[in-house]
Amino acid sequence: MQSNNAKAVIVPLPDPLLASASEQLDRAAGTGAGVSGPSGAATMPLAEEWLDSLAEGLGEKGWLELDLNDYLPAGLLPALANEVAILHQTEAMARAGIGRGTDLVKDRSVRRDRIAWLEGFTEAQAMLFTFLDALRDGLNRRLFLNLKRFEAHYATYQPGDFYKRHLDSFRGRASRVVSLVLYLNENWGLEDGGELRVFDSQDHQQAVGMVRPTAGRAVLFLSEEVPHEVLPANRTRFSIACWFRQDEVPLPL
Numbered sequence: 001m002q003s004n005n006a007k008a009v010i011v012p013l014p015d016p017l018l019a020s021a022s023e024q025l026d027r028a029a030g031t032g033a034g035v036s037g038p039s040g041a042a043t044m045p046l047a048e049e050w051l052d053s054l055a056e057g058l059g060e061k062g063w064l065e066l067d068l069n070d071y072l073p074a075g076l077l078p079a080l081a082n083e084v085a086i087l088h089q090t091e092a093m094a095r096a097g098i099g100r101g102t103d104l105v106k107d108r109s110v111r112r113d114r115i116a117w118l119e120g121f122t123e124a125q126a127m128l129f130t131f132l133d134a135l136r137d138g139l140n141r142r143l144f145l146n147l148k149r150f151e152a153h154y155a156t157y158q159p160g161d162f163y164k165r166h167l168d169s170f171r172g173r174a175s176r177v178v179s180l181v182l183y184l185n186e187n188w189g190l191e192d193g194g195e196l197r198v199f200d201s202q203d204h205q206q207a208v209g210m211v212r213p214t215a216g217r218a219v220l221f222l223s224e225e226v227p228h229e230v231l232p233a234n235r236t237r238f239s240i241a242c243w244f245r246q247d248e249v250p251l252p253l
């Protein structure tokens, strides 16, 4: 059945078509996933020096690799990994596409992953949202990005799945501004493949980093500036992709 809930704004990056691809995003705009930080009072203080180092990394080269093991509450990563494994087993994940809603194009030559949006209703998701909100606030205080909300989805890549080089957003859209991808597989070895390859924000052809998608590792980058690609994995790869956005929560219809 055609599902309505796969709402990712995903922009493939065929280099010569970079500009025209933003039209695709135009069509896709305006129907956010509707997921935002918790409205309750829950907060999670994050170390100021750590936030400083994130802001510095984003400011200097546009991206950085992180180890979140020491910053997330104990037990959160396994709980999230458990959730996505269940979603995966029950085939509750929808094929990811490019664009949003009715414009969604399922182009298997660009991306092959499957996704499920986080709503914040489970304890683990609520805890992650509290963390994401603290991160949003910490980045705003340092970089004056005016990030208003975030959205997040689980993604699964089965063996052979990939996501070709792309940007998550286009400059000036005030939509997705900062991306965070968080990995959930325990003991992901080099032989498992599935690395995130990161490209230079100036020279989009030049690879500048490879991130091994193992539990607790994460990558933070400027959505509009840093091209990246997911290399084919040799076993099922679990992650959460989050985007901090500058636009407001869409009004209910």
Ligand SMILES: O=C(O)CCC(=O)C(=O)O
Pocket: 155, 163, 168, 181, 195, 196, 213, 228, 229, 230, 239, 241
């Ligand atoms: O899973 C990853 O490493 C990156 C995923 C990604 O680029 C995306 O969902 O836009």
Ligand SMILES: [Fe+2]
Pocket: 166, 167, 168, 228
């Ligand atoms: Fe991406």
